[in-house]
Amino acid sequence: MRLSSICALIDGEKKEGQQLCLDAKFLRGKSTGEYQQRGKFVHKGDNIILVDGENSGEVFTVPCDGYMGSTFKQLWVSSAMHLPYVLNFILFYKELLRKSKRGAAIPHLNKEIFYSLIIGMPPYREQQRISARIDELSQLFK
Structure with missing residues (x-):
């Protein structure tokens, strides 16, 4: 199954009112963040994906509303999928996504390649088991 069947990259809800700007520096812990009066609102726990810049394809879980x-x-993911399974899958292809960027001045995520990635769709419980095992193994490399 292609990633386009279970994922979508969406703009977010346009909103006004003072909120924290969740930019890459803030999400990486390299700034305390700035406030702005309007923007595309996301909720704590949502997932957002970097689509412009050198690290296109990097996914962040939103730490607070903003x-x-x-x-x-x-990044919208179908409820038929175990979210950590999909996020691990995207992380696996991070280098491919970074190398396949489009544009010269400001590189952009190649959405055609992103959506065309093939992802296995085992039963939900198997997705959970696979994700748990990946987490276990990744702890060994820290």
């Missing part, structure tokens, strides 16, 4: 930075899209 406006996502202009270089992001909200």
Whole structure:
């Protein structure tokens, strides 16, 4: 199955009112964040994906309500899928996504390649088991 069957990159809800700007520096812990008066609102726990810049394809889980930075899209994942399974899958292809960017001045995530990635769709419980095992193994490399 293609990623396009279970994922979508969406803009987020346009909203006004003072909120924290969730840009890449803030999400990486390299800034305390700035406030802005309007933007594309995302909720704590939502997932956003960097679509512009050198690290296109990097996914962040939103730590608090706020406006996502202009270089992001909200990552929607079907409820038929175990979210950590899909996020691990995207992380696996991070290097391919980084190398296949489009544009010279500001590289953009190649959405055609993103949506065309093939993902296995085992039963939900198997997705959970696979994700748990990946988490176990990743702890060994820290």
